[in-house]
Amino acid sequence: MSRQAQAAVLFLIGTALLHAGLTNLYLRYVKAGLQPLLLLSGVVLIVAALATAWYEWRRARAEKARAAAHTEAAQSGAHAEAHAEAHAEPEGEGHGGHVHREPRISWLLLLPLFALILVAPPALGSYSAVRTGTAIQQPYGLSKLPDSNPLTIGLVDYATRAVYDHGHSLGTRQLKVTGFVALDKSGAPYLVRMALNCCAADAQPVKIALTGKIPPVLQPDTWLLVTGTYSAKQTKDPVNNRPIPYFQVTEAKPVPTPKDPYDESWNQ
Numbered sequence: 001m002s003r004q005a006q007a008a009v010l011f012l013i014g015t016a017l018l019h020a021g022l023t024n025l026y027l028r029y030v031k032a033g034l035q036p037l038l039l040l041s042g043v044v045l046i047v048a049a050l051a052t053a054w055y056e057w058r059r060a061r062a063e064k065a066r067a068a069a070h071t072e073a074a075q076s077g078a079h080a081e082a083h084a085e086a087h088a089e090p091e092g093e094g095h096g097g098h099v100h101r102e103p104r105i106s107w108l109l110l111l112p113l114f115a116l117i118l119v120a121p122p123a124l125g126s127y128s129a130v131r132t133g134t135a136i137q138q139p140y141g142l143s144k145l146p147d148s149n150p151l152t153i154g155l156v157d158y159a160t161r162a163v164y165d166h167g168h169s170l171g172t173r174q175l176k177v178t179g180f181v182a183l184d185k186s187g188a189p190y191l192v193r194m195a196l197n198c199c200a201a202d203a204q205p206v207k208i209a210l211t212g213k214i215p216p217v218l219q220p221d222t223w224l225l226v227t228g229t230y231s232a233k234q235t236k237d238p239v240n241n242r243p244i245p246y247f248q249v250t251e252a253k254p255v256p257t258p259k260d261p262y263d264e265s266w267n268q
Contacts, residue, residue, distance in 0.1 A: 014045030133240025162245030
């Protein structure tokens with residue numbers, strides 16, 4: 001891989017990072033709080049690419065000037081000086097006048113670029129959720145909820161309060177929770193959000209089981225906004241035997257996939 005090719009690859013990867021960071025694409029890979037670092041990385045790569053291209057342009061120009069000087073010296077009869085300059089090793093060249101090129105494995109840098117542009121995966125969904133145990137965590141403390149009724153609450157927050165606070169902070173008020181549908185092997189429906197610490201690689205599902213007025217036909221990965229109340233009923237996740245709280249549904253309607261499909265409340 002020549003220096004010019006390196007500069008082109010760096011520029012393309014930097015541009016792809018900027019594209020991902022300035023759109024919602026980056027949310028499929030990392031949490032929203034990493035957007036500034038992602039944009040900074042793209043800028044650094046683009047600057048490095050431009051600096052490499054400028055350096056190579058200066059080197060090529062200097063070599064052309066040396067070649068012109070050599071020709072002029074040869075034509076004027078300065079054979080000794082021309083001979084010495086011809087054997088001088090130009091910058092960027094090795095022994096015998098051969099240019100040192102980087103290993104061909106460097107072309108593998110193009111793979112993440114193609115993956116980002118051509119085959120950007122969707123956010124993790126029901127396939128991962130039913131094969132991974134619920135990742136509900138006991139909190140250090142619970143913040144006070146607004147007094148609104150109905151109350152829109154995050155799925156992870158609901159699950160945490162239902163299991164570890166036994167619903168005391170939820171009371172009997174109407175609640176609105178959003179998540180995607182997952183069905184276990186028995187066909188039991190769960191509403192799920194993938195909780196994120198840093199990036200999609202460490203995303204883990206948090207599940208709540210549904211009871212009450214559930215739609216008769218549920219498709220996995222369909223996003224639902226469910227309205228209902230706290231249920232004291234609990235079940236066990238068949239994967240890791242951890243508790244899964246129920247949610248008493250009074251209304252359920254499909255909604256578009258949210259801008260950020262992951263739940264980042266663990267980071268707050």
